[in-house]
Amino acid sequence: MNNISMYLKDITQAEYHRVYKKLEKYNLVNGQANLLTIIKENDGANQNELASLLNVRASSMSERINKLEALGYIYRMVDDENLRCKRVFITLEGKKAAVQCNRILNEFEENMFRGFTKKEIKNLEGYLEKMVHNLEK
Numbered sequence: 001m002n003n004i005s006m007y008l009k010d011i012t013q014a015e016y017h018r019v020y021k022k023l024e025k026y027n028l029v030n031g032q033a034n035l036l037t038i039i040k041e042n043d044g045a046n047q048n049e050l051a052s053l054l055n056v057r058a059s060s061m062s063e064r065i066n067k068l069e070a071l072g073y074i075y076r077m078v079d080d081e082n083l084r085c086k087r088v089f090i091t092l093e094g095k096k097a098a099v100q101c102n103r104i105l106n107e108f109e110e111n112m113f114r115g116f117t118k119k120e121i122k123n124l125e126g127y128l129e130k131m132v133h134n135l136e137k
Contacts, residue, residue, distance in 0.1 A: 047062070075088075
């Protein structure tokens with residue numbers, strides 16, 4: 001394993017220990033916390049719109065949405081104009097949890113990028129984007 005792969009693994013482990021442990025209080029994992037904050041910012045979006053915002057397949061959203069609904073953080077309503085479409089709305093409890101999740105995720109990111117310049121972060125984003133693109137081929 002080269003150094004870069006090892007560092008990426010270390011980042012993932014650090015994220016688990018710092019983020020996942022704090023999210024346990026809300027019975028969430030990172031992907032669900034991200035989705036909850038996206039729903040808070042896009043209240044009333046449908047599943048396809050949410051999937052697009054997270055850059056994932058709509059089919060992979062079902063399990064996350066079901067979990068958030070079971071926790072009472074969101075609810076779904078049928079769209080009046082398209083009865084086959086369900087809109088996703090955040091509850092008061094979901095808003096409270098989303099604020100805390102956002103705080104936890106931002107805190108981790110701030111710690112991770114402490115001492116980086118904006119240019120260094122932008123360069124890193126570009127490198128990582130290129131790596132993801134390479135892996136999608």
